[in-house]
Amino acid sequence: MANNFEEDDKSDIDDINLDEPDEEPPLSKDKDVKKKLRLNLPQEEPERASSIHIVRTPFQKTLYYIKVIFLCGIWLVMAVLLPTMPLEKMEGFLTTIFPNETKTIIINPKRISRSALGLRAYGPFLVSVHASKTDAGVNKHMTAYLEKAIFDASGKNITNVMLVSNVQYFMLTNIEQMDYVKPVKVYGHFSMTNYTAEASEKVQLQLRMNTNIDRELTMKYFFERSLDAHTGIILGGLVLAFLYISIVWELINRTFVSIIAATLAIAVLGFMRSWPNVSKIIKWMDTETLLLLFGMMVLVGVLAESGIFDYFAVQAYRISRGHIWPMVNILCFFTATISAFVDSVTMMLLIAPIIIKLCEVMQADPVLVLMFLVIYANVGAASTPVGDPPNIIITTNSFISAHDVNFGNFMLHTLPCVLLALLQTYIQIRLTFRKLGVVPYKATAESELRQGVHAWERAAAAIQPYSPDTKQLKKVLKQKAQRVKEHIRKLGTRRTTTANYEETLAELRASHGIRNKTLLIKSVIAFAFVMTLFFMHSVHGLHQLSLGECALLGAIMLLILADVRDMEAVLGRVEWSTLIFFGALFVLMEALSEIGIIAVLGQMVEHVVRSVSEEQRLLVAIQLLLWVSAIASAFLDNIPVTTMMIRIVISLSQNKELHLPLHPMVWTLALGACFGGNGTLIGGSANVVTAGVAEQHGYSFTFKRFFCVGFPLMIGNVIITSMYLYVCHVCFEWHDPPLD
Incomplete structure (x- = not known):
């Protein structure tokens, strides 16, 4: 039976063997026998073997040429826009608005672009968000608008004043905090009517600003050329549609298309006269996440050389006695538990190689099992502030952390919902994929x-x-x-065929074991150091180092202990395409945020909440925040969506007319953003990392297949969360956390 197993396991690919020659080559008189590289190749014509010829049908050829022409057109747009758009240096000005006074600033007509003007201001504003078109009412705010002053024939006396733009309202922070609060950036867009830049010299354009507070307001402001907001949103939507169409139908490599889309988004910003400089683009890349991924990839790459992943796969096969569902259940709930304390990205980097080896042993579909695990990881990570990047963004926000949101009450409110979502996910997976453990994987x-x-x-x-x-x-x-x-x-x-359990286990133990115990011990020391830092990061006052810095320190420690001399081999195990994809995706989403796409979602939520009666506002706010954050996180990546939606949460909670409690909206946003990451392949960071590891091992992790598995589960997660939040915060009004 062992021979049969060896025959079944034999590769279709000839190996490159280094072995002794059959005869000593008569090259020298000494007795040194040199080894030579013998390549076992069938005899073929070199020209035929070396040529790479792809046979395409006429329809495939047509699609190929359409794709090439379309991409060339996009390249031409970028090649024209990027070099030719003027790079204007913005000049900032300080101003002070006194109580009961309207500040007047004269605007140079040259700053007007397409009957529109942008205003960027830094000061004691409440949230960094685009200005509202709705009257702030009793809330502390600054009002800004444009007027046209018409002079008489002498050019000295104003004869008429006309409002020529929309009115913008900027929410202000509490008066007590204005002297020491950090400046917050806000945007305003003015669409003008009854005014053109070519107007007569007897017409003057003025920016008028006033406040409803009883103290002075100091701020720094910039004027920006601006497109109409609707035009920018349409262009940004086209860029996003191009990205998704290319990824869903696998027309272009996803890393390459993300680079193209990010460059296009920057070109759109240039077209809107809002060029980001290089330092700003680098800041958009979220080096914290990229550093975490790089450090963990190096650690996992060195650890893999010890054979520990093969060993764990054999032990899991032994414990489950060759049955797939017990193995999947144990691994899924283990992953969900650990992901709550070790971020889901790190967890999937560690466990994905083990799962792939194990599935190869048990003839299970590695891609499907990996999808199950990353979905469980995203759900489990929602239960703590350190489990998923959106939760880290929420709990580290200065405003939210100052309002009694800490590790204890966060977990108290989210853990029950996460447990219900895990149960729903388990039932839905078992009902949907009943044949996973019955029909062998083809x-x-x-x-x-x-x-x-x-x-x-x-x-x-x-x-x-x-x-x-x-x-x-x-x-x-x-x-x-x-x-x-x-x-x-x-x-x-x-x-594929499977030998009986005992003989297969014996063969696996003989061929899949620990290959380098010394390296394993050194790797365990380095990983213990990193995990200790990770757990310290979740303790208040012990998180001076970021997660990325912790991972990098651990990688350097392991490279020192292992005395690695071939750095090229180590770096070859790093998934550079995944890192580049993340970097380009971060730039794209931040650029779309600058264009205003994500802000539109927030404004829609705020408008709907304002339109309902006071008795229904909390219910409507929770449901809207949950579903909008979940759907948007699935298609726009949950990190930029969380960054934007958290501003909306703060704005709603500080609006005195709405009377909405902060904490229920915080839990809603955290659960919606984390569960929404299960909707699509690019919805969560762990999804992309898992896809990269799978493709490194030769398994195709497609957008369409992940969508078919993950999106229905995400909808189920959000429905469960919706009912949980309704019962807890609408029926029983469990708003304030009992823990200090």
């Missing part, structure tokens, strides 16, 4: 051999053709990859 030839193709191609790409030998080796590796691709097309779908 692995196509492509899925079985893709790993080998990936290995050959990466090896060929890593070789620099500096000498004839390296050129020949690079050519041979490319030939090998192409030959396997041709073999894939010839093979059909085949069913």
Whole structure:
């Protein structure tokens, strides 16, 4: 039976063997026998083997040319907009508005663009958000609008004053905090009527500002050229549609299309005369998350060399006795529990390689099981302030942390809902995928051999053709990859077979064990150090280091202990395409936020909440915040959505006319943003990381398949959360946290 297992497990790809020659080469008189590299290759014509020929149908050729022409058109737009748009240096001005006084500022007509003007201000404002068009009423606010002053023939006396723009309202912080609060950035957009920049010299454009507070207000302001807000939103929506169409239908590599979309969004900002400088773009990239990913990828890459993932896979197979569902259930609930204290991104980086090995052993679908795990990780991470990036953003906000939102009451309010969501997720998965543990996984030839193709191609790409030998080796590796691709097309779908449990376990123990115990001990020391720092990060007063800095310190520690000399091999295990995708996605979402797409969602929520009666406002606010944050997080990434929605939560809670408590809206936003990350592949950071690890092992993690699995589960999560919040905060009014 063992022989049969070896035959079944034999690869379709010939190995590159380093072994002794059959005869001693008569090259020298000494007795030194040199090893040589023997490549076991079938005899083929070199021209045929080295050529990479893709056969396309006429329809595929048409689609290919359409795609190339379309991408060239996009490149042409970027190539024209980026170099030709004028880069204007904004000049800031300080001003003070006194009580019961209207400040008048004369505006140069050259600043007007397309009958619109943008205003950016820094001061003691409540939240960094686009100005509201609704009267702030009894709330402390600053009012701004544009007027046209018409002079007489002498040009000295004003004969008439006309309002030529919409009125903007900027919410102000409490008067007691104005002297020491940090300046907050706000935006205002003025659409003008009855005025053109080519007006007569007898017409003067003025910015008028006043407040309803009984003390002076000092701020710094900038004028910006501005497109009409609707035009910017339409352009931003087109960029977002291009990104999703390309990813959903797999027209372009997702890393490449994210770079194109981010560049397009920056070009749109330039078209709107709101150029971001390089330092601002770098800040958009969220180096904290990228540093965390890089450090953990290095740690996991070195740890994998010890063979610990193979060992864990064998032990999991032994514990589950070869049954798939017990293994999946244990791993899913374990992942959900640990993700509450170790962020879900780190958790998936650690556990994904183990799951892939285990699924290969048990003939289970690795992609489907990984999807289950990342969904459980996102749900479990919602229960604590450190489990998911949106929760970290919410709880570290200065306004929210100052209003008694801490680790204890956060977990007290979110944990019951998370437990209900985990139960709902388990039931829904078992009902939807009943055949997972009954019908053996059918692995196509492509899925079985893709790993080998990936290995050959990466090896060929890593070789620099500096000498004839390296050129020949690079050519041979490319030939090998192409030959396997041709073999894939010839093979059909085949069913994997599993030997009986005892013999399979014996074979696995013999071939999948710890390969380097010394490296394993060093890796455990480094990981223990990192995990200790992670847990300290969740304790108040012990989080001076960010999570990314903790991961980087651990990676440096492990590289020192392991005495790694081949850094290229270590860096080769880092998923650079995933890091680049994250960086480009962060830039894209922040650019769309600058354009105003995300702000529109917040304004819609605020408008609807204001329109209902006082008795229904809390119910409407909770349901709107939950569903808008969940759906938006699924399609726009939950990090920028959380950053924007938290401003809306603060604004609603500080509006004295609405009388809305802060804490229920905080729990609502946290649960909605975390659960919404399960909706699509790019909805959560852990999703993208898991997809990168799977593709590194040769398994395709597509947007469409994740959507089919994750989106129905996300809808179920949000429905459960909606009922939970209704019972707790509308029926029983459990608003204020009992913990200090």
